[in-house]
């Protein structure tokens with residue numbers, strides 16, 4: 001659990017509910033120890049800045065390139081994207097790894113946050129409650145990545161909001177806020193398969 005900024009406690013609870021042994025990561029030595037990592041929501045610009053200050057930026061880029069399973073939620077999705085759309089708010093760098101272009105704060109200032117039910121490939125059972133907070137969307141999905149979830153209703157219906165590429169998983173929304181640990185369980189299964 002990348003714990004420089006964001007809603008760390010909620011993710012720790014969801015990971016524990018999904019059967020993982022969850023710890024916080026704030027130092028390079030801690031990053032070296034984990035079998036998987038969650039990048040929480042927060043402010044992507046701040047997380048990048050702090051990651052550089054704490055000497056985590058390059059080590060995490062390297063571990064992602066080596067196949068470390070990582071799940072990014074909201075700001076975490078932005079940080080896993082290979083490209084950030086210039087039409088949204090710019091960002092100096094990302095960790096990258098998923099062949100997508102994201103647009104930050106894409107749903108617009110008027111609609112700061114909203115919720116809806118949607119389906120995610122790999123998550124069985126009833127639809128997931130997805131909570132979007134100043135969320136990005138996926139503007140473009142490159143050939144290496146796979147769209148696994150879309151907005152279902154309203155003017156943004158069809159927008160891609162969940163993606164997967166190998167050991168990397170990302171959602172525009174915040175499953176850690178709903179008490180439904182199925183996305184975290186999907187990620188924990190991915191970590192177990194990779195290990």
Ligand code: GLN
Nearest residue numbers: 041042043044074075134
């Ligand atoms: N708007 C934030 C960003 O661009 C993400 C918001 C969130 O993580 N809830 O970094």
